[in-house]
Structures are given as structure tokens and as C-alpha cells.
Amino acid sequence: MAGRAPSLSxxxxxxxxxxxxxxxxxxxxxxTVASGAPEDTGPGPGTRAADVLPPTAGMGFDYQIGGAxxxxxxxxxxxxxxxxxxxxxxxxxxxVNAFQTQPGALEWWQDAHPDLLLRDEDGKPIIDEGWDExxxxxxxxxxxxRLAEIVGExxxxxxxxxxxxxxxxxxxxxxxxxxxxxxxxNAAFATALAERAHGDGLAIGQKNTTxxxxxxxxxxxxxxxAEECAQFDECGAYTEAYDDRVLAIEYEGEGDxxxxxxxxxxxxxxxxxxRDLDVLPAGEKExxxxxx
Numbered sequence: 001m002a003g004r005a006p007s008l009s010x011x012x013x014x015x016x017x018x019x020x021x022x023x024x025x026x027x028x029x030x031x032t033v034a035s036g037a038p039e040d041t042g043p044g045p046g047t048r049a050a051d052v053l054p055p056t057a058g059m060g061f062d063y064q065i066g067g068a069x070x071x072x073x074x075x076x077x078x079x080x081x082x083x084x085x086x087x088x089x090x091x092x093x094x095x096v097n098a099f100q101t102q103p104g105a106l107e108w109w110q111d112a113h114p115d116l117l118l119r120d121e122d123g124k125p126i127i128d129e130g131w132d133e134x135x136x137x138x139x140x141x142x143x144x145x146r147l148a149e150i151v152g153e154x155x156x157x158x159x160x161x162x163x164x165x166x167x168x169x170x171x172x173x174x175x176x177x178x179x180x181x182x183x184x185x186n187a188a189f190a191t192a193l194a195e196r197a198h199g200d201g202l203a204i205g206q207k208n209t210t211x212x213x214x215x216x217x218x219x220x221x222x223x224x225x226a227e228e229c230a231q232f233d234e235c236g237a238y239t240e241a242y243d244d245r246v247l248a249i250e251y252e253g254e255g256d257x258x259x260x261x262x263x264x265x266x267x268x269x270x271x272x273x274x275r276d277l278d279v280l281p282a283g284e285k286e287x288x289x290x291x292x
Contacts, residue, residue, distance in 0.1 A: 052203040054222040057244035061271035066279030094158030098168030100133040138189040148192040159200035167205040194220030230262035231255035246270040252288045267292030
């Protein structure tokens with residue numbers, strides 16, 4: 001590697017957004033999660049996650065990928081950017097932008113690994129216009145292997161910092177790839193990331209993308225991180241797949257389903273919170289946090 005790509009905390013809301021283990025206590029001790037064989041059209045065999053700790057169903061949760069702050073009372077799990085420190089004594093999920101470039105990191109990718117940026121037929125980088133991020137090219141085994149080494153180092157860093165789990169974002173980048181990527185490409189890359197995470201003793205969460213729920217066991221995912229699943233009527237799909245081990249985020253002012261309605265339907269089963277769209281730290285003017 002020619003250096004480490006910079007990281008920037010940034011909220012990821014996916015309008016087109018899109019768990020299998022033993023119920024654990026809030027104490028950070030190991031649990032065992034087994035994964036089954038893949039489908040013929042899916043990625044290689046999912047890894048067996050011995051001694052990783054998935055989140056407990058329904059545990060108090062806060063989504064802090066826009067900047068770390070003291071968790072509110074009752075919170076037992078937080079998700080934070082990989083450049084932030086985990087919260088002492090809590091279950092910590094490490095946010096990693098695994099399928100697209102972080103804003104501000106494009107120059108590093110262009111200098112160090114230009115061929116790993118997804119390009120159109122004219123050779124121009126394909127950009128997620130919503131977040132000004134270039135998609136990473138997961139289309140071949142060779143490129144996935146190289147990307148897995150880069151992102152794998154970030155996952156290693158999550159473990160070294162003291163996180164218990166990782167959420168690799170933008171699993172759904174194939175939907176924005178202008179036909180250059182497929183769900184199978186990203187599923188295969190996610191499988192490599194799951195193997196790396198499990199090798200580090202970390203659980204790994206499926207971030208959005210209900211289209212890949214039927215492959216979650218084959219890939220090796222242990223739980224889900226779902227944005228706006230109440231708005232898009234997807235919470236049931238995640239809860240069924242992951243036995244209620246779902247960290248779910250709704251956003252203030254988004255959609256037609258109120259947070260009270262979402263809590264009434266799902267608040268007694270999954271970890272559900274309301275955040276401001278920019279996921280600001282506490283103390284900022286537009287900061288919003290509510291739990292069920």
C-alpha cells in the first residue's frame with residue numbers, strides 16, 4: 001500500500017436501502033455464530049464466526065457516525081466512524097465505507113490504486129452523486145482481493161481500537177454502477193470482509209440492501225444495520241433474517257411513517273432510534289436523538 005486512505009465521518013442514507021446467532025447478554029463475552037453453505041449463484045462459503053459477539057436484540061442504541069459524544073442514558077451499543085474511539089463499557093460497531101471512496105479520499109485512491117476505481121466505458125469514474133463518492137470496482141476476483149487487503153487493514157484497525165463489530169457501508173453500490181457491477185460481485189467482496197472481520201474476532205453487520213438478505217448466511221453477516229426500515233416497510237425482513245438483531249435508524253423529517261408509529265410496531269423487538277439527517281454530535285443546533 002502507498003499509505004492509508006483518510007476517513008471522514010459522514011451519514012449514509014440510502015433511499016433504495018435494501019441476523020443468525022445465540023442471544024447474548026450485555027456483558028462483552030463471546031458467543032458462537034454459525035453460518036451455512038452458500039447458494040450456487042452466491043459468493044463462496046460464509047465464514048464460521050466462532051467467538052464473535054453480535055449485538056443483543058433490542059439493546060439501547062445510538063448512531064454516532066457523524067461524530068462521537070457521550071452516549072445518552074440507557075444506550076448499550078453505539079456505531080462510530082473507524083477514526084473515532086469506541087465508547088468505554090459499551091458494545092461498539094465500527095463504521096467503514098467499504099464499497100465507495102470517502103469524500104476527501106479520492107486523491108489518495110487516484111494516486112495509490114487508480115485501477116480500483118469503477119469506471120464507465122469512457123474511462124471516467126462512476127460517482128454516487130448523492131454523496132460525491134466514486135464507486136470501488138469489485139467486478140473481478142483480483143480486484144476484490146486487493147480491495148479486501150485495503151479495507152481489511154481498516155477492519156484490523158477497528159479490532160485494535162477495541163470495537164466489537166464492523167458495519168461496511170454501501171453494500172448496494174451495484175445499484176449505482178451503471179450496470180458495471182452486480183449483486184454477486186458485492187456479495188463476493190462482502191464475504192471476504194466477513195472472513196477478515198471474523199478472523200479479527202469481530203461480528204459484521206449487513207448495512208441495508210434487502211436484495212441480499214437471501215445470501216446473508218452465505219456471506220457471513222451476523223446482524224443488520226438498517227436505515228429507514230420503517231419508512232420502506234423493510235424492518236420485518238431484517239428481523240426475520242437476523243432474529244431481531246437489528247440496529248435500526250430512522251431520520252427526523254424523512255418519510256410518512258412517524259417515529260412513534262415505528263416504535264409502536266418495532267420498538268419492543270429491535271434497537272430503534274431517531275436521529276437527525278446529518279447525524280450530528282450532541283450539542284449541535286440540529287442534533288436529534290430519540291429512542292423507543
